[in-house]
Each structure stands twice: as structure tokens, then as C-alpha cells.
Amino acid sequence: MDAARVVEVWSPAVGMVGSGYLLSERLVLTSYHVVPGLERGAPVEVRPLSDRAEAPWTAARLSWPEQPVDLDAHPERDAALLMLDEPHRVGGDVRFGRVGGQGRTPCLGLGFPDAEARPDRRRDTMAVRGHLDALQARRSGLLTVHVDEGIVPRRRGQGSGWAGSSGTALFCGPLLVGVLATDRDVADDASVLGAAPISALAALPGFRETLAAHGVELRMERAAKGERRLASYLAAARNAAVEHPYDGVLPGSAPLLDAVYLDQRVGRRAAELADDSGPVRASSAASARTRSITSSKAGTARRTDAAPGPARPSTPCWPTPARP
Structure with a gap:
């Protein structure tokens, strides 16, 4: 999941708020019941998530579905696609997945629920x-989501603390598998939710074609626990990149070798340097029956016995790493 793609959705015509996810620079996936009954092309407003100053609302229009959806008969169709009037920059491609088998698959989403509404009603x-x-x-x-990690809103007498989260994109590892649709009243707290699966939306008329028109390829992959393990590994690698003394864990962040390693020199022992106080080439030390010391500027040294052998062309030695 890319938090930079998360958006708020406001439908002024019906007074509904929700969440969404940018599939491309101009295409937003959200829940249909956030824009219920609107005709194709009807105006909607979208605001991308920003960790700095609050971003302005951006004009958008309903792009899909083309016909009203009966959610009582088909709750698995609770999704809609919005087209922004102006593009919002995003990076990379979104991958899609389906959940199978009989196990439990870890998932993650990010939305704007009423449970996090401020006194000014901003969420x-x-x-x-x-x-x-x-x-x-x-x-x-629907996909059943058991919110068994993190914070769960309190059960309310009226409405749901999750209201406003409708349209949240749900990910299993790097794969988008569903769109949050409903708070299911089957537990004492609000820890059981329902989501429209991407696999069901893929079979609906116009969904795949709308994605393709915006350069989004709908290719379904199987979501598995291994995807979560890979995501955890990558997250650990990013943390290590911050804590590592040379910041050289992630691709492209490694320092230059001359910033990490120090030059070496090879010299004879003091007793053998009475007639020659200068350093000698490594090739000379290797060809003589002598004991030498390899040292670096950092003060590290290694005592070695140089075996006799034929002289070799002078080549650089592998350097010794400097101490952190």
C-alpha cells in the first residue's frame, strides 16, 4: 500500500463522505455507496492525503459504473471509479490480487473514519x-475482514465509527484485493468488516475497460502470507538503511568505496628496515622470505608470513574496512 495514493472523497450531491485510492494519476477507486444513484459524469470532490499542509479538494467525476447498482441484491458490487479533472502525481503500478484457500490472510488499509473526526469535523x-x-x-x-490488530472504534448506538472509511483499499502485501464496504454487526465490538473483492469487480461490465483507458492493467495474482513476509522484510531493510552506519542497505544508497575503506601499505618489520625505511610494494613483499605488516590509516594492522614465489605485476590490494 502506498499512503501517497490514499484520498478522501466528498459527494456534495448526496452529502456522503468516504475514502479512496488512486489507481493512476487520474483514476480513483472508492465505494459505490459513497456516490449512490449519481449519473456518470456527476461531480465529486477528492482530497489526497498529505502529511504537510492540508491538500485542497480536487474536482472529479463519476466514471464507473454506468448504471445504478442494487447493493441489497449485489453487495459485492459496492465499488466506483472516479476520474480527476487534473492529474495527481503517483509512482509505480498498482497490483491486484485474489484471496483463496481456507486460511486467514493478513491485510492492511488506510481510510478516514468518523472515529478520527476532529471537533471541526475534519477527519x-x-x-x-x-x-x-x-x-x-x-x-x-464479500470478503470478511477481522480487525484484530491496532485500534478498533467503539460500537455506537447510531451509525458506525468506521463511517467515512468506505472505499478504503485493502491490501494483502503488495496486492490490492478489496474495497471496504460495510461494518458487519456480528461482534460485540466493531472488529468485523466487509469488503467488495476485486475479483468480483473484474467480472463486471466496464470495470476492466475503464482501468485500461487509464493505463491500469488488471492482472489478478494470488494473495498469500508470503507476500506479507516479503513486505515485512522490505520494511526491515528500510529501517536498517536508516540505522546502518554507512546507509548502504537499499539499492542506490551505498556510499562510495573511498568513503568506507582506507588505503593500505605493506612494510617490513622494524628490524628488517634498518637499511630501508620506506614502504615496499605488495608484490615485492610476496616474493621475498620476510615477515610483513599490513596497516591502514585507521591504525589497524595484520601480521602475515609472506610465502616465497615468483614476482607478480603490481596490483592494488584489497583494502581493510575502516572502523565505524
Whole structure:
């Protein structure tokens, strides 16, 4: 999941708020019940997530679906695509996946629920951390999300603390697998949610074509626990890149060798240097029956016995790493 692609959605015509995710520079995936009954081309507003100054609202229009959706009959179709009037810069491609098998798959999403609403009604972010349970409510057509990590909003007498999170993109590792759609009242707290699966949306008329028109390839991959392990490994690598003394863990961040390693010289022992106080070439030391010392500017030294042998052309020695 790329937090820079997360957006808020505001539908002034119906007074609904929600969340969404940029699939490309101009295409946003959200929930259909955030824009219910609107005709194609109807105006909507979108605001990208920003960690600095609050970003302005951007004009957008409903691009898909072309016809109204009966969510009572087809809850798995609770998704919509919005087209921004102006592009918003994003990097890389979005990958899509499907959840199979009978196990529980870790998932993650980021939205703007009412539980994080400020006194001025502006909403902040809240993560959806948990697992997708492939065996729960299979007949509903929805993905069941068990929020068993992080914070869960309190159950309310009216409405849901998750309201405003509708449209949140759910990821299993790097794969987008669903769109958050509903708070399922099947637990004492608000820890069970439902999501429209991307695999169901892919079969609907116009969905794949709309993505393709914006340069988004809808190729389904299988989501597995291994994807989460890979994501955890990459996260650990990024942390190590910050803590490592030479900041050389991630590609492109390694320092120059001359900043890490020090030059060496090879010299004879003091007793053998009575008639020659200068350093000698490594090739000369290797060809003589003598004991030598390899030292660096950092003060490290290694005592070696040089075996006799034929002289070799003078070549640089492998340097000794400097101490951190």
C-alpha cells in the first residue's frame, strides 16, 4: 500500500463522505455507496492525503459504473471509479490480487473514519489492520475482514465509527484485493468488516475497460502470507538503511568505496628496515622470505608470513574496512 495514493472523497450531491485510492494519476477507486444513484459524469470532490499542509479538494467525476447498482441484491458490487479533472502525481503500478484457500490472510488499509473526526469535523486517518477470513460469510460475496490488530472504534448506538472509511483499499502485501464496504454487526465490538473483492469487480461490465483507458492493467495474482513476509522484510531493510552506519542497505544508497575503506601499505618489520625505511610494494613483499605488516590509516594492522614465489605485476590490494 502506498499512503501517497490514499484520498478522501466528498459527494456534495448526496452529502456522503468516504475514502479512496488512486489507481493512476487520474483514476480513483472508492465505494459505490459513497456516490449512490449519481449519473456518470456527476461531480465529486477528492482530497489526497498529505502529511504537510492540508491538500485542497480536487474536482472529479463519476466514471464507473454506468448504471445504478442494487447493493441489497449485489453487495459485492459496492465499488466506483472516479476520474480527476487534473492529474495527481503517483509512482509505480498498482497490483491486484485474489484471496483463496481456507486460511486467514493478513491485510492492511488506510481510510478516514468518523472515529478520527476532529471537533471541526475534519477527519484524520485510521489504519485497518487484520486478516481476511476466507471461510467467514462465503455466501455474502464479500470478503470478511477481522480487525484484530491496532485500534478498533467503539460500537455506537447510531451509525458506525468506521463511517467515512468506505472505499478504503485493502491490501494483502503488495496486492490490492478489496474495497471496504460495510461494518458487519456480528461482534460485540466493531472488529468485523466487509469488503467488495476485486475479483468480483473484474467480472463486471466496464470495470476492466475503464482501468485500461487509464493505463491500469488488471492482472489478478494470488494473495498469500508470503507476500506479507516479503513486505515485512522490505520494511526491515528500510529501517536498517536508516540505522546502518554507512546507509548502504537499499539499492542506490551505498556510499562510495573511498568513503568506507582506507588505503593500505605493506612494510617490513622494524628490524628488517634498518637499511630501508620506506614502504615496499605488495608484490615485492610476496616474493621475498620476510615477515610483513599490513596497516591502514585507521591504525589497524595484520601480521602475515609472506610465502616465497615468483614476482607478480603490481596490483592494488584489497583494502581493510575502516572502523565505524
